[in-house]
Amino acid sequence: MKDQSVAQSSQTFADTIFALSSGAGTAGVAVVRLSGPHAFAALEALSGKPVPEARYAALRLLTNEDGARLDQALVIAFKGSASFTGEDVVELHLHGGRAVVAGVLEALDRIDGLRPAEPGEFSRRAFDNQKLDLTEAEGLNDLIHAQTAAQREQALRQMDGALRDLYEDWRGRLVAHLAHLEADIDFPDEDLPEGVAGAVRPNILSLKFEITQHLVDGRRGEALREGFRIVIMGEPNAGKSTLLNALAKSDVAIVSDEEGTTRDVIEIQLDLGGYPVRLIDTAGVRESQGAIEQEGIRRALARAEEADLRLVLIRADDWPVIPKSMERWLDEKAMLVITQTDRTDMFHVKHDKLPGMPDVKVADVAYVSAKTDVGLSDLFSHLEEHVREAMAPREVPSLTRVRHRRALEEAVDHLDRFDQNAGLDAVLAAEDVRMAARSLGKITGRVGVEDILDVIFSDFCIGK
Numbered sequence: 001m002k003d004q005s006v007a008q009s010s011q012t013f014a015d016t017i018f019a020l021s022s023g024a025g026t027a028g029v030a031v032v033r034l035s036g037p038h039a040f041a042a043l044e045a046l047s048g049k050p051v052p053e054a055r056y057a058a059l060r061l062l063t064n065e066d067g068a069r070l071d072q073a074l075v076i077a078f079k080g081s082a083s084f085t086g087e088d089v090v091e092l093h094l095h096g097g098r099a100v101v102a103g104v105l106e107a108l109d110r111i112d113g114l115r116p117a118e119p120g121e122f123s124r125r126a127f128d129n130q131k132l133d134l135t136e137a138e139g140l141n142d143l144i145h146a147q148t149a150a151q152r153e154q155a156l157r158q159m160d161g162a163l164r165d166l167y168e169d170w171r172g173r174l175v176a177h178l179a180h181l182e183a184d185i186d187f188p189d190e191d192l193p194e195g196v197a198g199a200v201r202p203n204i205l206s207l208k209f210e211i212t213q214h215l216v217d218g219r220r221g222e223a224l225r226e227g228f229r230i231v232i233m234g235e236p237n238a239g240k241s242t243l244l245n246a247l248a249k250s251d252v253a254i255v256s257d258e259e260g261t262t263r264d265v266i267e268i269q270l271d272l273g274g275y276p277v278r279l280i281d282t283a284g285v286r287e288s289q290g291a292i293e294q295e296g297i298r299r300a301l302a303r304a305e306e307a308d309l310r311l312v313l314i315r316a317d318d319w320p321v322i323p324k325s326m327e328r329w330l331d332e333k334a335m336l337v338i339t340q341t342d343r344t345d346m347f348h349v350k351h352d353k354l355p356g357m358p359d360v361k362v363a364d365v366a367y368v369s370a371k372t373d374v375g376l377s378d379l380f381s382h383l384e385e386h387v388r389e390a391m392a393p394r395e396v397p398s399l400t401r402v403r404h405r406r407a408l409e410e411a412v413d414h415l416d417r418f419d420q421n422a423g424l425d426a427v428l429a430a431e432d433v434r435m436a437a438r439s440l441g442k443i444t445g446r447v448g449v450e451d452i453l454d455v456i457f458s459d460f461c462i463g464k
C-alpha cells in the first residue's frame with residue numbers, strides 16, 4: 001500500500017512523476033517516462049538490476065512488486081545534469097499493448113514517492129530548471145499539435161529560440177538604456193542639457209517602432225497556429241454547401257436544394273500547400289421565421305466578422321445583381337465567387353468594378369461551377385495564393401499567441417509613457433522603461449508569470 005503521507009505530499013516539486021508519453025491505444029512500442037529524484041530507484045525496483053550507464057539503452061525484464069512479469073523492455077536513464085527536464089529521467093520503451101502499459105503504470109503508482117504526471121508537467125519542470133523558456137515550451141506544444149508542414153516549421157523555429165532571441169534582445173537593450181537613466185538620476189550629467197533621458201530617447205523610440213512593426217503583421221503567426229479562417233457566405237441556394245464539398249473533396253456538409261438546409265455552422269480543416277485552413281460553411285443569410293434558423297444566421301454573421309477571408313457566393317443567374325444582404329461583406333477581405341456558371345452563359349462578362357458598388361474593391365473574383373468542375377482548380381490556386389501570402393514565414397519570426405501580443409502591447413504603452421515623461425521627470429521616465437522591460441520579460445517567462453504558468457502548461461498533453 002502506498003504510504004498516505006507520501007500521497008499527500010504529492011504536490012511538492014520533489015515528487016517523481018510518470019506518464020505514458022507516447023499516444024494512447026495499442027502500438028508497436030509505447031514510451032513511459034519518469035522524472036524526479038526517485039526515477040532511478042523506481043527503475044531498479046521494476047528491473048531488479050542496477051540502472052544502466054546514462055543514455056545507453058539496455059534490455060530489462062520488468063516485474064511488479066508481486067513478481068508478475070510485465071514486459072521485456074528497453075530502458076534508458078538520463079542523469080539530471082543532462083536530461084529533458086533537468087531532473088533524473090528514466091524512459092521505459094515498452095511493447096505497446098494495453099495490458100503491458102496498464103501493468104507498468106500500476107506498478108509505478110505503487111512505488112512510494114511516485115505519482116502520475118499532470119498535463120505538461122515534464123515541460124513545466126524543464127522550464128523551472130531553465131532548460132526551456134516559455135516561448136520554447138509553447139513552441140514544443142505547437143510542434144506536437146502541428147497538422148501541416150508550415151505549422152511544423154513555425155513551431156520548430158520557436159522551439160529553437162527564435163522568439164526568445166528577439167524578445168530577449170529587445171529586453172536587453174531596454175535594460176541597458178535603463179542603467180543609463182538610473183545612473184543619471186543618481187549622478188546627473190551636467191554636459192547633457194536635456195539629461196540622459198533626452199539622449200536615449202531616440203534609441204528607445206526606434207525600439208518602440210520595431211515592436212510596433214512586429215505587432216502589425218496581420219496576425220500571420222497566430223493564423224498559422226490556429227488555421228486561416230475562410231468563411232463561405234451567400235444567400236440560400238447560392239451553392240455554399242456544394243462548394244464546401246467540392247473544396248473538401250468529400251461529403252462533409254449537407255447538400256440539398258431545400259432552402260435553409262445549413263442551419264448551423266459547419267467547419268472543416270484543409271491543408272492548402274502546407275498551410276492550415278479552416279473552411280467554414282454558414283447558414284444562408286436571409287430573413288427567416290424559424291428560431292433555429294435565425295440562430296444559425298446569427299452564428300454565421302459572427303463567424304463572418306472574424307474571418308480572415310470571406311468567399312461571397314452569388315449565383316450566376318442572379319449576377320450581376322448583388323443581393324442587399326451581401327453588400328456589407330464585399331471588401332478587400334472578400335473573394336467574390338460567381339457560382340453555378342453552368343446555368344447561364346452570361347457569367348463570363350468580367351466586372352472590374354462591382355455593379356452598383358463602384359468604390360468597393362474585393363480581393364479577387366472567381367467563376368465556378370461545382371456541377372461541371374469548371375473554375376474549381378482556378379479557385380483553389382487563388383485561395384492557396386491568398387493563404388500563402390497571409391501566412392508564409394518572414395525573416396523576423398512572427399508572434400504566435402495572444403499572450404505575446406498583449407505583453408508587447410503593454411510594452412509599447414509603457415514606452416509611450418516614457419516618451420511623454422522623458423523631458424519632464426527622469427524618475428518616472430526610468431520607471432516606464434523598467435515596466436516595458438518587465439512586460440517583455442513576461443513573454444519568455446523571466447518575470448511576473450507565476451500566476452499564468454499553471455494555465456499555460458495545463459494546455460499541454462499528458463506525458464509532455
Ligand SMILES: Nc1nc2c(c(=O)[nH]1)N(C=O)[C@@H](CNc1ccc(C(=O)N[C@@H](CCC(=O)O)C(=O)O)cc1)CN2
Nearest residue numbers: 021031033078080081082083084085086091131140464
Ligand atoms: N525517447 C525520447 N525521444 C524524444 C524525446 C524524449 O524525451 N525521449 N523528446 C522530448 O521532448 C524529444 C527530444 N528532445 C530532447 C531534448 C533534450 C534532451 C536532453 O537529454 N537534453 C540534455 C542533454 C543535451 C545533449 O546531450 O545535447 C540537456 O539539455 O541537458 C532529450 C530529448 C523528441 N524525442
Ligand SMILES: Nc1nc2c(ncn2[C@@H]2O[C@H](COP(=O)(O)OP(=O)(O)OP(=O)(O)O)[C@@H](O)[C@H]2O)c(=O)[nH]1
Nearest residue numbers: 237238239240241242257260261262284340370371
Ligand atoms: N447547376 C448547378 N447546380 C448547383 C451548383 N452548385 C449547387 N447547385 C445546386 O443548388 C442547390 C443549392 O446548393 P447548396 O450547396 O445546398 O446551397 P447553399 O447555399 O448551401 O444553401 P442553403 O444551405 O440553403 O443556404 C442544390 O440543389 C445544388 O445541387 C452548380 O454549380 N451548378
